[in-house]
Amino acid sequence: MIRDVLRMGDARLIRRAREVDRFDTRDLHGLVGDLFDTMKAMEGAGLAAPQIGVDLRVVIFGFNASPRYPDAPPIPETVLVNPVLTPLSDEMEDGWEGCLSVPGLRGVVPRYRWLRYTGVDARGQAIDRTVSGFHARVVQHECDHLDGILYPMRVKDFTRFGYQDVLFPGMPDHDD
Numbered sequence: 465m466i467r468d469v470l471r472m473g474d475a476r477l478i479r480r481a482r483e484v485d486r487f488d489t490r491d492l493h494g495l496v497g498d499l500f501d502t503m504k505a506m507e508g509a510g511l512a513a514p515q516i517g518v519d520l521r522v523v524i525f526g527f528n529a530s531p532r533y534p535d536a537p538p539i540p541e542t543v544l545v546n547p548v549l550t551p552l553s554d555e556m557e558d559g560w561e562g563c564l565s566v567p568g569l570r571g572v573v574p575r576y577r578w579l580r581y582t583g584v585d586a587r588g589q590a591i592d593r594t595v596s597g598f599h600a601r602v603v604q605h606e607c608d609h610l611d612g613i614l615y616p617m618r619v620k621d622f623t624r625f626g627y628q629d630v631l632f633p634g635m636p637d638h639d640d
């Protein structure tokens with residue numbers, strides 16, 4: 465089911481979400497289904513449970529081709545529960561981000577370039593990946609939502625933060 469996405473300013477977006485402690489349940493699979501339905505309807509690259517008002521440490525991400533990030537390489541569709549992120553070096557990389565909870569805006573955000581992430585899927589099966597670049601960026605963005613952090617809170621250079629249609633005139637328009 466497609467759910468409403470909460471927008472910045474909603475208190476449910478700035479709290480630390482709770483750990484999941486039961487796996488392979490109907491509720492958890494239902495939540496994951498709703499997250500995918502909502503992400504795909506809004507052409508997002510990822511979505512976190514708090515964005516639909518669910519206070520749990522669950523994120524999804526992945527796409528073959530993203531209209532919102534036309535130059536991005538594909539990322540496998542992933543359900544990540546109770547994630548733990550470990551940067552593998554201090555190296556940071558700047559890149560443009562948007563967020564379905566911050567419609568219409570884009571900003572440049574520094575993220576760790578090299579990242580290991582672990583966690584489990586909806587069945588409780590272990591996930592352990594080492595990634596870089598845009599994949600690492602998406603995971604850091606989505607997992608920030610679980611700690612109540614929205615990407616504008618990480619913008620360092622506000623000369624590179626603004627409305628998508630002003631920053632990138634002529635780019636295809638999206639709801640966000």
Ligand code: NI
Pocket residue numbers: 562563564565605606609
């Ligand atoms: Ni977001």
